[in-house]
Amino acid sequence: MTLAQESVMAWLRDAGLEPRELQQKAIDAGLLEGTNMMISSPTGSGKTLIGEMAALRAVSNGQKAIFMVPLRSLALQVGKTIKERYASRGLNVEISTSDFETSGSTLESCDVLVATYERTDSLLRHKAAWLSDIGTVVVDEIQNISDSMRGGRLEGTLMRLRKAFSDVQFVILSATVGQPNILADWLDCKLVQSNHRPVPLVTRVLKTSEPEKTVRDLVMNSIQKSGQVVVFNRTRREAVAAAQRLGPHVQRQLRHSEKESLANEVSSLENWSASLPRDLVSLIHSGLAYHHAGLDFESRHLVERLFKRGILKAISATTTLASGMNLPARTVVLTSIASPADYKEILSANEIHQMLGRAGRPGYDKEGFGIIITRSEGERQTALDAYFHRIQDPENDEHERMPRFNPVRSSLSTNLAEQVLVAIDFLGGAAVSDLENTFFAQSYLVHNHVRNPKSPVRPLVLSELTAQAAIEKHAMSETVHAAMQGVLASTEIREESEQTLGGLIQPRSGGGYTCRFSIRPQKSGVMEGPMCSCGRPISDEGILCPHLVALGITASKLAQSKADFIIPLALGETSPVATLSKLGLIEAGSDNRLKLTALGSVVCKLYLRIPTVRELLALLPTVETSQEMLDLLGHIIMLESGRNLGESASRVAAELILTSDTCETISARNDIDVGDVRLVLEMLDWVLISISTIAEISNLKTVGNGIHRMLNELHSNRYEGEKNVNKQ
Structure with missing residues (x-):
């Protein structure tokens, strides 16, 4: 053992900790020797402690560690745990979740910084000098790189961290996801996987015509057997309503001593700082609570603490808070598979299994129960197909359902203009070709593209977008090639205006389709976009039907100026460089290298x-x-x-x-x-x-x-x- 390894093990012993199966697996793979590592395992398997061990290794070597988490609540939770666990060693732990406009000079003296993704990104943009002392970067919940609003920033942050600090150890923590090897390969990490759960999980997808009664029966059955329950709902209103319906039933199960404990908790001086809504106070007296982002932080923290202590028997929460809750329960009930953002869309498999995976309390339960509620046979089948594989047992010809996980995809393209701005600042200026062929060539977006045979021709275009370039971002290479050779279909342009380009497409295999690229607004105000009589103009992955590809390629030749204007806009594509230039955030020098203007520099640092x-x-x-x-x-x-x-x-x-x-x-x-x-x-x-x-x-x-x-x-x-x- 090296001195640093011995030191980390001593820290753990002093804290009364001993590596379990997953932690020992990481140690054997080189965690304490500075090996880059990605850990992919179920909820509650001990990933966070692996991150702590890596951070302690850096501190033992006289360096600093950054522990990146997705949410402020998790930052406070992880920071508090590390502070208390190693208090006797005098470890200086700081928590930073905001102040994006500052460089964080007060953080310079810390040993371990627990920060949100965005705060870490902000510190990088401010070029905080003390970042050069970092020895380890831990990234928790890396699957958030797929998040449409935050994932692009996380991807950009990791790209710049890796480029700026080549000797830093990266330890990446992930819930179980599909194809984790692709993500680990991008991050140059050794992959350590485990499907072991401390408590076995039983999952069920139930169809019911009485969802409220079914939820009540599931909750009461668990509570009557000394279990706790988390019920996940689609919206805040549904979470509150479910809690209010369950309140009287849960209250009848409380012993007199439990009612007294609840009353004391609510009225105690310790909880005065939590401004609890009256209806929540009443529910807590009944032995359960609701939990959503509309509560202030102190109220959410109080609810979580009472649940962890076993005083609350049930929590009715929103699905949007699932990743920020560390609340294992015997039973987890998911009342809807619909997305909070759009009820017409369903939650991803990774989101579903992260919630269900919280079922089963180590040390309390022999098994956990994860239940999905559906309201029709069609919805039940949708859930089964989307979230589970059907696997045949070769010994008895019976079938069982195994969890299905989504691969982690890049969302960099949704945030590309901002990341181009930050990259130019980071590099001290760059030509477009350098950005495309060097810096962003190292992105997870491009890494995924190279390994995915179903990827479009071009993963990204930074400069001015032509019609052909826009088509190539949304079409397979063989389809584009066939269209350019004229062998895909016979194409006749029949509609050409300032807002639309349309035509008749006759594939070589027969039939005929009418297609159109349109930037004309509908009554709702939403642009019409790409349309085709085939009924499937663009796939869920953003790939155009071959008929639109044929139209787009033909239009780019016969009506180039209009096509170059209409088609990129119809596909929602804009040039990041052109956008930044028009806003006055970047400018080109005499050597054609892009650099930030004074306004661009300010915007970059303001976050x-x-x-x-x-x-x-x-x-x-x-x-x-x-x-x-x-x-x-x-x-x-x-x-x-x-x-x-x-x-x-x-x-x-x-x-x-x-x-x-x-x-x-x-x-x-x-x-x-x-x-x-x-x-x-x-x-x-x-x-x-x-x-x-x-x-x-x-x-x-x-x-x-x-x-x-x-x-x-x-x-x-x-x-x-x-x-x-x-x-x-």
Whole structure:
């Protein structure tokens, strides 16, 4: 054993810990020798401790470690655990989840930094000097790289971390996913896999015409046998309603001593800081609670703590909080497979199994139960096909269902303009060819593309988009080649206007189809896009039908100027470089190398999304009144948070700035969850500073002065205890 290895094992012994099967497997694979490693295993198998061990190895070598997590709640949870576990060793652990506009100089003295993905990204953009002392980077829940809103930023962060610190050990933690070897290969990590669960899991997909009764029966059956239950619901409203329906039934199961414990907990001095809604207080007295992002952090933490102690018997939560909850229960019930964002879409297999995987409490349960509720035979079959493989047992010809997992896909293309901006800053300037062929060639997007035979011709295009380039981003190479050779179909362009290109496509195999690329708006305001009479113009993977490919390639030859304008827009494709240039964020030097403008440099460090910047640059010059400024402020907060708060956003922002009323008072007055009020409060300082900075650099003095007044009022009316945010 090396000195560092002996040191880590001593740290574990002092904390009363001994490596279990998965941790020992990682050690044997070289974890404590600095080997890059990806751990893929079920929920509750001990991945977090592996991350801790890697961090301790860095500290033992006189270096620092960063532990990246997806959510603030997880950062606080992981940071608290590490602090308490190794307190006797004097380990300096810091937690940082916000302050995107600062370089985090106060973090320089820490040994281990537990930070959200976004805060780590922000520190990299600010080029914090102390980052050169990093010896280990731990990335938890790496499957979030597929997330459409956050995944692109995570992918960009990992690309820059690997390029900037080639000697750093990367330890990647993942729930069980499909084809983890592809992700491990991209990260140059040794893959350590395990399907072992501390508690065996039994999964069922139930069809019922009475879902509420079925959920109640499942919950009560578990509680009556001394089990705990988590019920996942699609929306906040459904989570609250389910808890209220279950309350009287759960309460009847409570012993007198349990009722007293609950009453003491709710009224104790320890919980005064949690401003619990009245209906939640009543439910807690009944032995259960709801849990969603509309609650403030203290209330969610209280609910989690009472559940972990066994005082609460059940929690009714939203599916959106599944990744942030470390709440094992004997039974997990999923009331809907519909996506929270769109009820017409279903949750991914990885999301489903992450929730079901929380069933089974180590040390308490012999087995866990994960139940999916469906309302028809068709929905049940959809769930079975989407989430399970049907495997035949060769010994008895019976079939069993095994979990199906989705491969982790890149979502870089949804955030490409921002990542191009950050890459140019990181590289100190770059030519488009260097960005495409060198920097982004190392992306997970391109890595996936090379290994996926069903990938389109081009994974990304950074410069000006032609019709052909846009088609190549959405078509297989053989289809494009056949279309260019004229052997795919006979194509006649019959419609050509400022907004549409259409035609008749007659495949060589026979038949005829009418196709169109259109940027004409529908009544809903949504652009028509690509259309084809085949009924399947574009697949779920974004691949065009061969008829549209034939039309697009022909149009690019016969109506090039219109095709180059209409087809990329119809496919939702824009050139990242052109977008950044039009916004004034980048410029080309005499050597054709792109570099950031003064505005681009500011935007990069402020950590704003490109759509936000576009809105600010367009709307700031039109702002004349305080109300217009507040409306813009609410709009920007919704853009950056991804939450649709409607008109409440600007009203809440105004009251937080202009009054000293509590978040609870503002919540009640505006009929909005207190968690949403606190979200606005947590974002206000950063958003106001960002708007002020952009107004100043755009020479909008009147707007800038108005923002400064709002900042001063915010600071005078709000005190640090109200913010209740652990900022570093």
